[in-house]
Amino acid sequence: MDIRSVAIMGAGHGGLAAAVDLTRRGLEVRLHARREESLAPIRAQGGILAKGVQTGLIPVHLMTTDVADAVHGADLVMLVVPSVAHGFYAQALAPFLTPDLPVFVNPGHTGGGLHFVHSLREAGYRDAVKTCEGVTLSYICRKTGPAEVDIFSYVKNLKFAAFPGKHADELFAAIKPLYPEIVLRSSVLETGLTNINAVFHTPGMLMNAGWIEDTGGDFLFYREGITPAVGRVTAEVDRERLAVAKALGVPSASFLENFYQAGLTTKEALDSGDISRACVESEPNKSIMSPPSLNHRYVHEDVGYGLVPFAAFGDLAGVATPTIDALIHLCSQLMDIPYAETGLTLAKMGLAGLGPADLDRFVAEGA
Secondary structure, three states, X not given: OOOOEEEEEOOOHHHHHHHHHHHHOOOEEEEEOOOHHHHHHHHHHOOEEEEEOOOEEEOOOEEEOXXXXXXXXXXXXXXXXXXXXXXXXXXXXXXXXXXXOOEEEOOOOOOHHXXXXXXXXXXXXXXXXXXXXXXXXXXXXXXXXXXXXXXXXXXXXXXXXXXXXXXXXXXXXXHOOOOOOEEEOOOHHHHHOOOHHHHHHHHHHHHOHHHHHHHOOOXXXXXXXXXXXHHHHHHHHHHHHHHHHHHOOOOOOOHHHHHHHOOOOOHHHHHHOOHHHHHHOOOOOOOOEOOOOOXXXXXXXXXXXXXXXXXXXXXXXXXXXXXXXXHHHHHHHHHOOOHHHHOOOOHXXXXXXXXXXXXXXXXXXXX
């Protein structure tokens, strides 16, 4: 599979970073946004202004709000959107996908590929489908203006898997030239249960709620917000996550090991076993400010599409997750949103009615 043209769905932080990076790597980029207002500043400027690991004004081959135009002629569709948008794009893409057009869910977080494919089926798509995912976004980046993006770094050792898993080798070979840092893992269960954002973003947001509301997020989220107390709660979330993975027979590593392998902290911080120190010593994250409000993907996505599926897999495995459950409950009260109901349940991942013994076969075969 030779990928020369990529349809990037989403024009936020990651979408602009991917459009810049892949254009610079010689690919034809077709950038889709839901609203013309997201694309108009880029058109007016003549491209995306990039800083960081890629620099300069980068023109984009095609920009459109029409899904059919974005997908037409593409060799790969790449979803670079928050998890809450996977269902929307499944509905929008269902009429235009074909069995030979793969979808890269970048990032997949927890259950991204499973949710996308289940939503495709609900939208009436009946043909074969090939999806793959990275556990987190392939870039550390922030959109710094309507047509500007700062790409601080690439994520290293990016865990990668496919759904159905029987296509893993083919898709890994196709995506590797675009993202050399990807590392093939056992299945989307492993990538899904390695979602580090859900592990530390939620305690960070909940335990800094007053500071965020009072200052509008005027502090460094990772360097100042992940204090020792926040780190201890994060460690307990991670302990429960690891217990769920172990019970399901899914390979996993600690938050600190994953954070270090991704190039996000120092060896000294890893060896210390201190999550707070690891965040303070995170060079790629050092200048990232807190979200300006609680109405943010660090809550909506990382609770509803991170902790909720963690707890659901815990129920499936018969493993208690009291800290995760408490965070889901408190964030539901915080935002007046019943995340356990609105978030990513087993049913929304197409896993309703399956037992632990069925999971491996399902993620390998897709049925």
